[in-house]
Amino acid sequence: MRILVTGGAGFIGSNFVRNLLSGHYPKIPNPKVTVLDALTYSGTLTNLRPVADHPGFTFVQGDIRDVELVDSVVPGQDAVVHFAAESHVDRSIHGALPFVTTNVTGTAVLLDAARAHGTGRFVHVSTDEVYGSIPTGSWREDQPLAPNSPYAASKAGSDLLALSYHRTHGLDVVVTRCSNNYGPHQFPEKVIPLFVTRLLAGQDVPLYGDGGNVRDWLHVDDHCAGIELALRGGRAGQVYHIGGGTELTNRELTGLLLGACGAGWERVRAVEDRKGHDRRYSLAIGKIQEELGYRPSIPFAQGLAATVDWYRDNASWWEPLLDRAALGV
Incomplete structure (x- = not known):
């Protein structure tokens, strides 16, 4: 199977590529993977070194x-898995x-290009943020989109565009929407790697508002396993x-990260809340469980501990990226 992976040098895309070429997905034997990546500030070839x-x-x-x-x-590709995106809300x-x-x-x-060249499948990777905020319960896939940040609005637009190509042109499009990812190789602008790298470097960490915003956490390996199921x-x-x-x-997440890094609450400084900050995200995952057999397999405590250990052991990966990650928060 020939697969074009856009954004394959980024956090999630590179994880998918490494797993794909390392035999983690045996139902896709002998894959041929082309990564297309602009190598902007958050993409790095070091993420692909194990399969280079x-x-x-x-x-x-x-x-x-x-x-x-x-x-x-695009010509000759059996599928496109589209990760490439600007993704940082701030x-x-x-x-x-x-x-x-x-x-x-x-x-x-x-x-x-996929339509012009007869690509067999187009997997468009998106986010729970397209729905806005939900006070209770969980979103189903037919929930109307109501994004609140420019990032989320741009992803909602791309979701609708992708689905329109299926309806208008018959393109074989599947859209996936995930909750907050974490794991090794995540660029240190997102909250877990930002906090871990700052704490390991002896710096303070910023906590938005009252810290009451709720997120559902998903290990990147589980996310990529779900994408593989959707692809097939x-x-x-x-x-x-x-x-x-x-x-x-x-x-609560901050407390766990402080404990994992051996730091106390004196290292936390309150900062003004993010503009338009969504209070809570939550996805219902019954559809992918029932249709494709998806089950998250990595317990959060285990995954978080392994992630903190990875950043502790791989300062040579993240230290050169800190200047790129700085945004003044």
């Missing part, structure tokens, strides 16, 4: 908004345009939720 010499691996540096380049790499608040052009225009470029068995034109099943307030 694999005979089934090809890397192409480039932007998904580049029509000619995309048109040159950065979208500071400036929305890169999010709109990459997440919406870039997705349109890929969809046009998802129904065209459908949306599938991939969740982890561990809901925590940001304050």
Whole structure:
């Protein structure tokens, strides 16, 4: 199977590529993977080093908004797994345009190429943030979209665009929406790697508002396993939720990270809440469980401990990225 993976040098995409080429998904034997990645601030080739010499691996540096380049790499691919996106909410608040052009225009470029060249399946990887905030219960896949940040709005737009190509053109599109990911190789701007790297470096960490915002946590390996299931068995034109099943307030998560890093609450400083900060996200995952057999397999306590250990043991990976990650929070 020939698979084009966009954004494959980023956190989630590189995990999917490493697992795919390392035999973690035996129902996709002998895959040939082409990674297309612009290597912007959050993408790094070190994430792909373990598979760089694999005979089934090809890397192409480039932007998904580049029509000619995309048109040159899509032909011959059996599937596209589309991770590439601008994804940091704080950065979208500071400036929305890169999010709109990459997440919406870039997705349109890929969809046009997939349609023109007869790509067999297009998996569009998205987020729970497209739904806005939910005070109780969990979203189902048919919930109307109500995004509250520029990032989430750009992802909602790309979701709808992808689904429209199925309805209008018959393109074999599947959309996945996940909860908050964590794990090794996550760029140190997101909360877990941000807090861990700062605590390990002896610095303070910022906690938004009252710390009561609730997120569901999903290990990146479980997320990628769900994507693999959607790639192989998802129904065209459908949306599938991939969740982890561990809901925590940001304050509860902070306490766990402080404990794991041997630090106390004196290292936490309260900062003004994020603009438009969604209070709670929660995904119902019954559909992907019933149709595709998905089950998250990594308990949060185990996954978090292993993640903290990875950052503790791999300062040479994250220290060079700190200047890129700085956003003044």
